[in-house]
Amino acid sequence: MALQHSSFIFLLVLFFVHPILSFSLSTLSITENVNNTIICALVPSVTNTQVSFLNCTTFPTSTELPYTYPNISVSAITGGDGFQCLLRSPTASLVTTLGCFRFSSNNSTSAYKRIYRGPMLEELDAGNSHMCGRVNRTNSLQCWQWPGFNTSIGRNISRIAVGGEFVCGLSEFGGVECFGNDTAIVTGKPTGNFSLVSAGFNHACGIYLNGSITCWGVRVGNIPVGTFASLALGNNRSCAVRTNGTVTCWGDNDFRLPESMADTQFLSFIAKGKTFCGIVTSNYSLFCFGRDMVGSNSMVFERVLPGPCRMNCPHGPLPGSSIFCNNGVICRRSCETTLTPSGSPPALPPSSSSGGDNNKGRNNNARIAFLVVGSVGTFALVMVLCFSFFKFCKGRGCRIHDSGRLDEVATAPQNGSSLRLQGIPPRPTTLEKRLSHMVSGQLEEFPLQVLAQATKNFSQEHKIGYGSFGSVYQAKLDDGREVAIKRAELTSSLYGVGTKRQDDNENAFLSELAHLSRVNHKNLVRLYGFCEDGSELVLVYEFLSNGTLHNHLHKLKDSPLKLWTMRLKVALDAARGIEYLHTYVVPPVIHRDIKSSNILLDSKWTAKVSDFGLSLMGPEDDESHLSMRAAGTVGYMDPEYYRLQQLTTKSDVYSYGVMLLELLSGFKAIHPHENGAPRNVVDFMLPHIIADELHHVLDPKLPPPTPDEIEAVVYVGYLAADCVSPEGKDRPSMTEIVSSLEKALAACGPQPFLSRSSTESLA
Incomplete structure (x- = not known):
C-alpha cells in the first residue's frame, strides 16, 4: 500500500x-x-x-x-x-x-x-x-x-x-x-x-x-x-x-x-x-x-x-x-526541477519502531501530505486557468464580425478552435497555401515608402473613402499606374494579444489577399499587390475612376446611370462577377457583402465587384452550407442566413436582389419612410411587384422607360423578387440571373457605347 x-x-x-x-x-x-x-x-x-x-x-x-x-x-x-x-x-x-x-x-x-x-x-x-x-x-x-x-x-x-x-x-x-x-x-x-x-x-x-x-x-x-x-x-x-x-x-x-x-x-x-x-x-x-x-x-x-x-x-x-x-x-523548460538525476522514484522511508525513525516517518508523511495538497491545488489552478482561457477564446471568438464556424465552436475539444486566424475562412490551410503561392510572384509587394510617397504620407487630399478594414487613397505610381490604396487602421497591441479591431483588420486584409490572388475576371476588381511592414497592412488595387454604384444612385446629380439600359448593364456586369465567384472558382467564393457601395465602375462604365474582406470559400461538394455566425451589411443580409446561421451562395443572391431593388427604385436598402421611421427596400418594393404595380415605384430621377425598356424593367423586377425569396432554395442561381439579365438587356435594344462583359476568366 x-x-x-x-x-x-x-x-x-x-x-x-x-x-x-x-x-x-x-x-x-x-x-x-x-x-x-x-x-x-x-x-x-x-x-x-x-x-x-x-x-x-x-x-x-x-x-x-x-x-x-x-x-x-x-x-x-x-x-x-x-x-x-x-x-x-x-x-x-x-x-x-x-x-x-x-x-x-x-x-x-x-x-x-x-x-x-x-x-x-x-x-x-x-x-x-x-x-x-x-x-x-x-x-x-x-x-x-x-x-x-x-x-x-x-x-x-x-x-x-x-x-x-x-x-x-x-x-x-x-x-x-x-x-x-x-x-x-x-x-x-x-x-x-x-x-x-x-x-x-x-x-x-x-x-x-x-x-x-x-x-x-x-x-x-x-x-x-x-x-x-x-x-x-x-x-x-x-x-x-x-x-x-x-x-x-x-x-x-x-x-x-x-x-x-x-x-x-x-x-x-x-x-x-x-x-x-x-x-x-x-x-x-x-x-x-x-x-x-x-x-x-x-x-x-x-x-x-x-x-x-x-x-x-x-x-x-x-x-x-x-x-x-x-x-x-x-522561456525555460518546465522540467527543470530538483528530481533525482537518475529520474528514479524517490526511495521509500525504511520502517522502524525507533522513536527517531517514527518521527522521521511522521515528517515524511507530512511532506507527502503537503505535496499531495499542493499538487492537487496546483492542478485545480491549472484547470481553472485552462477553462478560463477556453471560455475567453470561445466567447471572444476572434472572428471578423463574429463569423466563425458554429459546428467547430460547439465541438472545440474534438475539432479545434473555430478561430481561423481569428475568423479567416474555414479552410486555413487553403488560405495559407494561397498566401504562400501569391507572394512567390503572382502579386507585387510594394515598399511602404513608395506608397507613402505616392499618397503624400497618406494625406487627406488623397483620401477617397473607406473599405472593409481601413481608409482608401487614390495615387499615381512612378510607372504611371493609377491605383487605389487601402490602408488598415493602426491599432496598438502587444505581441500575441491584438485588439478585436486589429484582429478584424488583419482578417479582412488576409481574406482579400487570399481571394483576389486567385481570381482574374473582367467584373472583379484587380489587386496589384500588397505591403506588410511592421504594423502596416496595405492593399493596392486598380483605380476605378467612376466610383461606386452607391454614389451614382444616391449622391450624384448628373450620372450616366440615369438611363435604364445603363442600370441594367451595370446589374449584368455585377452578376457576372458574382457568378464567376460561385461557379468558376474552385472552391467557390461566397462574397457575403454584396451591396451598391461594393460595386465599382471603371472609365468605360464596366462594373466590378470589390471588397472581399468578409468573403469565405464555399462548402465542400458533399456539404450544402457552412455553419457561420452571420456577417454582412444590415439591409442586404440574407434573413435566412441570419436566422439559421447557415451560409450558402444563395445568401449572396439575396444581397444581390436587394441591390436590384435599389437600382429599380432609387431607394437605399434601409431608408426613411414618409413618417421618418426606417424602412427596408424589400418590404417597400415587393408588394408593388407582386401587384404588377412596379411602374408606380420606379426611380423618379430617371425618365419613364420606353415601351421596349418597360418590359425589360418589369422582368428584372420579378427577377429581384425571386432573389429575395425568404428561403434560399426558392432563389435563382447567379447563372440563372445572368441569363435573365442578358435577355432583359437584349430586349432594350443595342447599347453602342458600352462593351459587353464575359463570364470567362481573363487570360
Whole structure:
C-alpha cells in the first residue's frame, strides 16, 4: 500500500513536471547535404547580444559558410536534406513569413525564397524532405514540400514532429496522432497520455506523462529506463534528455553519447540523420557529435541563442535570457526541477519502531501530505486557468464580425478552435497555401515608402473613402499606374494579444489577399499587390475612376446611370462577377457583402465587384452550407442566413436582389419612410411587384422607360423578387440571373457605347 501511495505521488509530481508547452520552435538546425552535414544556429552578435545572426558551418570539418540572406529578424530556423528555412519574427500585425534557401553540392546557397506568409506559426519542424508548422491559436497543420499530403487531417494536434514520410503530434488530451505514408508509424502508434513526441527518419518515440519513453516504427537499440524531458531522433539513432539535463543515447552501431559529455547538462537537443547537437546549459555553447564518427564530439559555436524570444513564458524565463532579447525573454523548460538525476522514484522511508525513525516517518508523511495538497491545488489552478482561457477564446471568438464556424465552436475539444486566424475562412490551410503561392510572384509587394510617397504620407487630399478594414487613397505610381490604396487602421497591441479591431483588420486584409490572388475576371476588381511592414497592412488595387454604384444612385446629380439600359448593364456586369465567384472558382467564393457601395465602375462604365474582406470559400461538394455566425451589411443580409446561421451562395443572391431593388427604385436598402421611421427596400418594393404595380415605384430621377425598356424593367423586377425569396432554395442561381439579365438587356435594344462583359476568366 505504501508503495502504491508513493508511486501515485511520483506520478502526480511528474504530471506537473512535464506539461505540454505552448511553443515548439528551435534556434538550431541540421541540414544533411550531398557530401557533408551543415549546422546552422542563431548566434548573438559580439557587440550587441540582442541582435542574432544566422551562422552555418560544415560538420565535422567546421568550415564556415559565407552567404547572404535578407536583413530580417529571425525567430526560429529549421532544415532538412539540402535546405534551410528561416521563420521571421512576427510583427505587431501578427503576420509572419517563412522563407528558405537550398545548399548546392559545393555548399553554395540559392536565392532566399519565401514559401509562406500568414498567421504566426507556434511550431515548426522539418524532416528529411518535408516541413510542417502549427498555425497560431488554431492547431491547424500547414506543410510544405509535401505534394498530395492532406493537412486537414492533422488539425488539432500540437507538439508536431516530422519524420521521413510521416508527421506526428499530440491531441488535446495527450494522445499520439500520426499521419502520412509510413504505415508502421501510423498504425503502430501507442496509446496513453504523452507530454511530447519526436520523429526520426523511420521511427518515432514519445514521453509518457510519467517521464518514461516508448518507441515505434523501425526501432534500433534498447530504450533507456528513467524519467526524461525531451528527445532527439535521427536515422536509427536516438537521444533522450533527462530531467536534470544530462543525455543518454542509443541506436545502431552501438551509438552512444561521447563519454566526455556524460555529465554535461543540455538546454535543448536536436538531431538529423546521423548528427546530434545540443546547447550546453552552463554557457550556451553548441556541441555536436555523430555522423560517421560515433563517440567523437566538437564544439561548433561558442555561444548560440538558447531559444526563441517570447513575451510570455508559462514556466518562467530562462535566467539571464533577457540579454538576448530586444523585447521579451527566452522561456525555460518546465522540467527543470530538483528530481533525482537518475529520474528514479524517490526511495521509500525504511520502517522502524525507533522513536527517531517514527518521527522521521511522521515528517515524511507530512511532506507527502503537503505535496499531495499542493499538487492537487496546483492542478485545480491549472484547470481553472485552462477553462478560463477556453471560455475567453470561445466567447471572444476572434472572428471578423463574429463569423466563425458554429459546428467547430460547439465541438472545440474534438475539432479545434473555430478561430481561423481569428475568423479567416474555414479552410486555413487553403488560405495559407494561397498566401504562400501569391507572394512567390503572382502579386507585387510594394515598399511602404513608395506608397507613402505616392499618397503624400497618406494625406487627406488623397483620401477617397473607406473599405472593409481601413481608409482608401487614390495615387499615381512612378510607372504611371493609377491605383487605389487601402490602408488598415493602426491599432496598438502587444505581441500575441491584438485588439478585436486589429484582429478584424488583419482578417479582412488576409481574406482579400487570399481571394483576389486567385481570381482574374473582367467584373472583379484587380489587386496589384500588397505591403506588410511592421504594423502596416496595405492593399493596392486598380483605380476605378467612376466610383461606386452607391454614389451614382444616391449622391450624384448628373450620372450616366440615369438611363435604364445603363442600370441594367451595370446589374449584368455585377452578376457576372458574382457568378464567376460561385461557379468558376474552385472552391467557390461566397462574397457575403454584396451591396451598391461594393460595386465599382471603371472609365468605360464596366462594373466590378470589390471588397472581399468578409468573403469565405464555399462548402465542400458533399456539404450544402457552412455553419457561420452571420456577417454582412444590415439591409442586404440574407434573413435566412441570419436566422439559421447557415451560409450558402444563395445568401449572396439575396444581397444581390436587394441591390436590384435599389437600382429599380432609387431607394437605399434601409431608408426613411414618409413618417421618418426606417424602412427596408424589400418590404417597400415587393408588394408593388407582386401587384404588377412596379411602374408606380420606379426611380423618379430617371425618365419613364420606353415601351421596349418597360418590359425589360418589369422582368428584372420579378427577377429581384425571386432573389429575395425568404428561403434560399426558392432563389435563382447567379447563372440563372445572368441569363435573365442578358435577355432583359437584349430586349432594350443595342447599347453602342458600352462593351459587353464575359463570364470567362481573363487570360
